[in-house]
Amino acid sequence: MSAFTKLQQQFKRLSRIQHAAAICGWDQAAMMPEGGNNARGEALAELSVISHQLLTAPELDDWFEEAHEEITDALDIANLATMKRAWQHATLLPQDLVEATSIANSRCEHAWRQQRKNNDWQGYNTNLKEVVRLAREQAGYFAEHAGLNRYDALMDIYEPGMSSHKVDNLFGEIKTWLPGLIDEAEEIQKTRQVITPQGPFPTEQQRQLGLNIMGLLGFDFQHGRLDTSTHPFCGGVPEDVRITTRYDEQNFMSALLGVIHETGHARYEQNLPRTLAGLPVGQARSMGVHESQSLFFEMQLARSLPFTRLIAPRIAEAFQRQQDPAFSADNLYQLNTRVKRGFIRVDADEVTYPAHVILRYEIERELIEGGIDTEHIPDLWNEKMESLLGLSTAGKNDIGCMQDIHWAGGAFGYFPSYTLGAMYAAQLFNAAQQHLPGLEEKIGNGDLGGLFEWLNKAIWSKASTLSTDELMRQATGEALNSHYFKQHLQQRYLA
């Protein structure tokens, strides 16, 4: 058996262990009674030890050495490269650093849950300092190996091939027009009347509506489920994708848009090529590209006027409100495109969202590069919120720099993915419009097959066989360009 084949078998074994971990993780969030948590935590930790052992088995050194002499085909080369990347991430770090990081991150994240409620920046900072110190050390190993600076090396984990130089250009460009666009959009919307639908909207009716719209969006129920969890996510495995939402009986729209968002993630997973199943090259390209699919569904499609017109009757029917003016397509559209600056990222609309991401990016980059220390975060946060959104977080760290779990858990370099995803989504939707004449009309008629076929061909079926730049070039004719995102916001919010 060739070394290349042995490597593929090893990675398929690994993916089967990760299958078990994914299902147990989903169960923990969606099904498990509280008392099962300790035993589950131990089981998941054991699976991750086994995974680590499979990924760092000593024989892999030789296999990687030999394998690249054995292959010439482009797909094989991409396949080998993605396996090698995963292997290097697992082997580059000294074991004691991995353990110290895991302990520090857990401690910080655990304490943060309470500290955030108490607006206890001092307490949080004590732990965060150590998290940052270890993240810098880890980043140092990755950076040295890859010839990148530290922050870029971390961002590369989530968004391979992206650099802070490119992000600076993209986000810098956004900063030149975003605050003005927010002002203008708020001004325009001031005079518009929006009726808030009045609940209660029973959970079971919301769930049925969610399933109905998932069906419309092509979710494959032979290979997935919808369930409930405190924090919505898309989990499971490509053969069996588990999405979750949570229900608010006063506001059905939040769960519905959440379901649509996760359905975007799910369709990407469900349509990854089965021929590459279990291999890193068969996985989604990056966090940003993954988010581009969920945002394509949620922002480009679901909040558009044609799609709102398509589903408004289904929504009204689900709650028996066919006569209620709050359920008219026009009102629902106004509701779903409302711009309102606020403190909390996860509650932000698509117009103000990039501001939240840009400020986090600018701070975490400096933090990892060593330009600032954790002490500087609250003031910088306040300053940037003032400048981007005109809001002050002075003394309000709970709704400022302590609101996210990411840093508490040691995830630096992830935040840009959200806005990169929004930009990819806008650029992809624009390309889809070029390729599919009469797209808006088709959407309004519920004729979505062509659009999904195009997405499947352009993105889903490609998995990680192409670099993100090449993926975007083949799909849209050019690498990521923030112009399409700006155009999208202008057309939707300044019209």
Place this chain on the structure above:
Amino acid sequence: MSAFTKLQQQFKRLSRIQHAAAICGWDQAAMMPEGGNNARGEALAELSVISHQLLTAPELDDWFEEAHEEITDALDIANLATMKRAWQHATLLPQDLVEATSIANSRCEHAWRQQRKNNDWQGYNTNLKEVVRLAREQAGYFAEHAGLNRYDALMDIYEPGMSSHKVDNLFGEIKTWLPGLIDEAEEIQKTRQVITPQGPFPTEQQRQLGLNIMGLLGFDFQHGRLDTSTHPFCGGVPEDVRITTRYDEQNFMSALLGVIHETGHARYEQNLPRTLAGLPVGQARSMGVHESQSLFFEMQLARSLPFTRLIAPRIAEAFQRQQDPAFSADNLYQLNTRVKRGFIRVDADEVTYPAHVILRYEIERELIEGGIDTEHIPDLWNEKMESLLGLSTAGKNDIGCMQDIHWAGGAFGYFPSYTLGAMYAAQLFNAAQQHLPGLEEKIGNGDLGGLFEWLNKAIWSKASTLSTDELMRQATGEALNSHYFKQHLQQRYLA
């Protein structure tokens, strides 16, 4: 670290992998969409490979060698013995035999699902022959190692310490009075009027009733759940027990008694000592003892008149049938103690059930010992059904020897556990009556705490720290004695 400690750590690692397998197995039966089945099968197979590797790691030889020099305490000795037993079961068989068996059993079981429907004995027999051949070969390895005959060596997997000599005595005794008792019971019941409750009984109401009765029976919802699956079972892990049932909208009693049965299994699991968690000595004593707990709940408790009086109002309320005479305690009691000889084991009442088990035991013992071959099964089955229940299965193998999954899947030696469980349960209930004066009245009042406390002390908390004989002796004053089972049937069915 001592070898004994290293062994315990290894078995705890193993139990964590088995935790993942248990949850993934539960999910497969209760949650998974069909399309996920192939990937799930591969993931579960991988977990079982990992388990086998942990259990057969070469260093265990030395550890077992050294460990028994290190310990003197009775619990440690039991602990080591149960680990050693599991290790030997995993290491005694040559790997190629394990693989051949797994393939033959899967093939036979898979084909059986259709062959049974077609009453295709010839087709089934072709595969079954090979399953039996391999089971004999496996049994040979176990038998040689343990100094037992082949059938006893297989039965010992499920019911450690039990022998065909003991079973012959127990079952032989039952055969002397069972056919007469069945006749008599049917004669007595002939003149009794029983009203069948008329459905439909909506699934959700049945589920709520099940949850209600689970609560009454002390099921710990912080450490377990109730769900739905085609074949009801008790799965998960002691910290998080997953029981399932299935609902028939025309007959609520079948799901309800199923839930009560699985609750008996569940309480055993939930009350295994946490101090021994993850170790073989901390697991349930045997399949027979496990079944004794479910039958204690279902047969001894739930089908008794006092318990029926206790829950009849809850049942009537669940379906809003407070005025329906079919829902009176007396009628429900008649319904749940109806004796009716039939072809199908899983549909049998507690009086005719042992006949189904005894005939299977007698056939499978000869099959494994080589006294008969698979060709002889249909005639023997027919003959024994005639003699025990007066029913002929000539030409009706689908409702005769092809009805069970056990042999198709290579599980020989399991059947006795069902009736051993019924006998343990009767003997335990009798002992509980001696220890707890006024037990019947307490049950009628819903005052079940003392009974569960007694079961916990006698059985649940003991896990596998005692042999089954010793467990029964400490709980009831004597080893298993079929007298109590006979007495129970006489009191309930001939009164």
